[in-house]
Amino acid sequence: MINPKKIEEVAKQLSENLPSGLKQFAGEFEERSKQVLQNQLQKLDVVSREEFEVQQHVLIKTREKLEALQAQVDALEAKLNSAE
Known part of the structure; x- marks a missing residue:
């Protein structure tokens, strides 16, 4: 099973590394990143x-x-x- 904590960590790291002009969208970006990561990881045959x-x-x-x-x-x- 895929660890949801790891996905959250990766999404958080992605949002923290956004350029300063995009920081206002960090929350939405983090949420979208989690969704994309979860969807892609579920497609893998693991x-x-x-x-x-x-x-x-x-x-x-x-x-x-x-x-x-x-x-x-x-x-x-x-x-x-x-x-x-």
């Missing part, structure tokens, strides 16, 4: 850290099972080749 870690754990377990199965296949093939 997952939360938690989802990523869960999938990483699943991948590790799957890799372990695959390696164990590969070892079994290798052992069976060796046994079959030695019987010939």
